[in-house]
Amino acid sequence: MTYTKRIDGRKFDELREIKAKVGIISRADGSAMFQIGKTIAIAAVYGPRNLFPKFLQNFEQGILRCNYNMMSFSGSGERVKPGPSRRSREISYITENALLPSLDLKDYPSSVVDVYIELLQTDAGTRCAGITAAALALADAGFPMRDLVAAVSIGKIEDKIIVDVNKEEEDYEGGMADIPIAVLPRTGEITLLQMDGFLTREELKEVLNIARKACMQIYNIQREALRERYKNGLS
Amino acid sequence: MGLVENHVAQLIQKGIRFDGRKFDEFRRISVEYSISVKSAEGSARLKIGETEVAAGIKFATGSPFPDTPDEGALVVNVELLPLSSPDFEPGPPGIRSIEYARAVVDRGLRESKAIDLKKLCIKKGEKIWMVMIDVYSLNDAGNLADAIGLAALAAIKDAKFPKYDEKNDLIDYTDRTKKGIELKHLPVSVTVIKIRDKFLVDPTLEEENAMEARLTVTSVEDGRICAMQKGGHATLGFEDIDKMIEIGIEKARELRKFLK
Numbered sequence: 001m002t003y004t005k006r007i008d009g010r011k012f013d014e015l016r017e018i019k020a021k022v023g024i025i026s027r028a029d030g031s032a033m034f035q036i037g038k039t040i041a042i043a044a045v046y047g048p049r050n051l052f053p054k055f056l057q058n059f060e061q062g063i064l065r066c067n068y069n070m071m072s073f074s075g076s077g078e079r080v081k082p083g084p085s086r087r088s089r090e091i092s093y094i095t096e097n098a099l100l101p102s103l104d105l106k107d108y109p110s111s112v113v114d115v116y117i118e119l120l121q122t123d124a125g126t127r128c129a130g131i132t133a134a135a136l137a138l139a140d141a142g143f144p145m146r147d148l149v150a151a152v153s154i155g156k157i158e159d160k161i162i163v164d165v166n167k168e169e170e171d172y173e174g175g176m177a178d179i180p181i182a183v184l185p186r187t188g189e190i191t192l193l194q195m196d197g198f199l200t201r202e203e204l205k206e207v208l209n210i211a212r213k214a215c216m217q218i219y220n221i222q223r224e225a226l227r228e229r230y231k232n233g234l235s
Numbered sequence: 236m237g238l239v240e241n242h243v244a245q246l247i248q249k250g251i252r253f254d255g256r257k258f259d260e261f262r263r264i265s266v267e268y269s270i271s272v273k274s275a276e277g278s279a280r281l282k283i284g285e286t287e288v289a290a291g292i293k294f295a296t297g298s299p300f301p302d303t304p305d306e307g308a309l310v311v312n313v314e315l316l317p318l319s320s321p322d323f324e325p326g327p328p329g330i331r332s333i334e335y336a337r338a339v340v341d342r343g344l345r346e347s348k349a350i351d352l353k354k355l356c357i358k359k360g361e362k363i364w365m366v367m368i369d370v371y372s373l374n375d376a377g378n379l380a381d382a383i384g385l386a387a388l389a390a391i392k393d394a395k396f397p398k399y400d401e402k403n404d405l406i407d408y409t410d411r412t413k414k415g416i417e418l419k420h421l422p423v424s425v426t427v428i429k430i431r432d433k434f435l436v437d438p439t440l441e442e443e444n445a446m447e448a449r450l451t452v453t454s455v456e457d458g459r460i461c462a463m464q465k466g467g468h469a470t471l472g473f474e475d476i477d478k479m480i481e482i483g484i485e486k487a488r489e490l491r492k493f494l495k
Contacts, residue, residue: 025374026285027320038273042373044318067325072312072369073275073291077408079367082312083327116318118371120289121271 003158007168015152015164015214020133020225022140030141032225034133037166038123043133045141048111062108066095068130070119076167091127092117098131098182098192102145103138113143124167125153131182131192136222140229148222149191150215151182154207156199161206163214179204181211185219188212240445248431253442258435259482262286264493266385268393276411277394281386283437285376287319288383290390291369292416294397296404299356299363307355307363311341313370313383320375338464339380340368340387343422343453347461350391350416357401364396366416377439380451381490384424388494391416420455421494422462423487427452427479429469434479436486450476452483456491460484 006012016037025031028044035041051057068091072080084092095117105113115137117130128151135149155165156177162169165178177197183190190208199207236244243253252258262284270289271278277292299306313336315323328336344350355364368390370383398410428438428449438446448467454460460480465471471479 025287025319026376027374028318040271042318046317046321049321067317069316071271071289071291071371072367073278073293074271075274078295078406079293079369082314082369114317116316118316118318118373121274123273 003160006162008166012160013163013210013214015217016166018218018221020136020221022136022225022229028137028141030137030139032133032136032140034129034136036125036129036164038121039125039129040120041117041126041129041133042120043115043117043130043137045113045115045134045137047113048105048108049114051110051112057110059109060106062105062111062113064096064100064103064105064113064115066092066099066115066117066134068092068095068117068127070122070126074119074122076122091130094192094194095127095131095134098151099134099138099149101189101191102135102147102149102184104144104146113138122167124165124170125180127151128153128180128182132218132222136225139226147184147186148219149182150185150218150222151180151192152211152214152218153178153180154211154214155179156197156203156207161203161210163210179207179211181208181215183212183215185215236445239441243441243445244430247433247435247442247445250433252435254439258433259486261437261486261490264385264490266389266493268389275390276397277390277392277416279386279389279393280373281382281389283378283382284439285374286378286382287373288379288386289371289373290383290386292390292394293367293369294406295365295367296357296362296399296406297365299360303352304360305356306352308365309341309344309350309352310365310367311336311344311370311387312368313340315372315375315379319372323372323375334464334466335380335383336370338462339384339424339451339453340370342462343384343424344387347420347422347453347455349418349420349422349455351419354417357399362404366394375440377443378426378437380426381424381437384453385490385494388418388421388423391418392494421491422453422455423490424451424453424462425483425486425490426450427482429467429471429475429479434482436482450479450483452480452487454484454487458484
């Protein structure tokens with residue numbers, strides 16, 4: 001097996017450098033920036049607010065609506081065409097599912113909570129960075145949450161399980177498996193699981209264990225960012 | 236007009252701005268270059284007070300327009316993201332973002348001839364460079380127009396051409412040359428707004444809502460005007476326009492310094 005060293009020199013279980021900041025958009029009800037390596041996601045939350053058209057309303061509880069978007073200049077090759085694509089719509093949808101278990105929207109019937117995620121620069125792992133930023137923005141907006149949501153992409157290149165895949169690894173010539181995972185860090189419950197590539201059942205178990213550990217590290221950075229935001233109280 | 240707007244207008248009539256600024260005073264301006272340096276060939280973040288926008292440049296090659304066989308193409312797109320304000324909705328660009336893209340960014344660059352489009356020609360009649368400028372609002376706290384104009388200029392200044400293999404018509408986006416986009420001028424847009432016969436620059440949201448008319452004046456270093464756009468439903472007299480242009484040109488000189 002030849003993948004003995006990661007392309008960027010990281011240890012196999014090492015995350016890229018992370019920066020997180022809460023409260024970056026004054027117009028929003030909650031907002032955050034999450035940078036992992038060169039991937040930069042920003043998220044803003046608006047709501048709960050009225051939902052139109054009316055037939056979309058749910059009288060039992062509020063609904064969560066996520067919107068993932070890559071800025072046109074944030075792709076790694078050609079300019080990304082503006083507006084929703086099949087890819088961005090799927091990611092918006094799985095982002096909703098990844099975040100919803102952390103929230104309780106029963107107090108907001110007929111309303112909507114909008115989450116907007118924008119990617120400023122990308123180097124793989126964008127859906128995970130988006131989810132992690134969005135969880136921070138939801139906490140910043142003051143929603144009652146069971147837990148934060150932390151997400152990371154785990155990969156497998158040859159026989160090595162790697163944490164936090166970057167673009168070069170994602171494009172690894174010999175092929176790879178890519179497994180984005182989101183968890184509620186305190187309980188370890190999984191809210192997002194996708195996979196491209198081949199894995200055995202045993203390998204998947206290992207991947208999940210590694211993902212939980214990595215998400216716990218991300219969770220600690222999320223908590224630190226929230227503490228930093230509110231160290232002087234609500235202002 | 237709502238209560239707040241009415242109050243803002245009354246204060247302005249007495250010569251007072253809500254946040255204590257002078258009528259011709261901008262909020263703090265800051266520019267950060269290369270904010271998306273891995274992805275975009277040029278990028279910048281620009282803040283005016285709490286208002287914040289991001290701009291990025293991508294290059295592509297394409298065929299020239301039949302009527303300009305030896306000129307490259309400039310494509311400007313502005314998006315007012317729903318992330319940046321509760322007033323913006325998702326969907327294709329609305330009239331406001333189209334106005335900013337056309338009247339503030341595109342017209343200023345094109346009419347001032349700031350970019351020599353002939354230098355973007357690779358092979359006459361066949362192959363040209365296309366420069367794609369995308370500007371996104373990140374936080375709307377008033378005066379997005381001027382922020383968008385400045386951000387676009389900053390991103391152009393930051394841009395470096397990618398390596399281009401002419402034989403195979405392939406761009407290597409991972410490899411950048413040292414060559415930038417030459418800017419012969421810095422066409423800076425300043426929006427002057429009129430409230431109760433007073434003129435002010437860099438409006439906050441409340442001031443924008445109380446605005447009766449506005450004039451965006453784009454000018455170059457020597458004070459020549461290269462583009463204008465009137466907005467708002469109120470009329471402007473000759474003297475109004477003259478005064479607004481004077482303010483616009485003077486303020487543009489000040490703003491240009493932030494792009495050094």
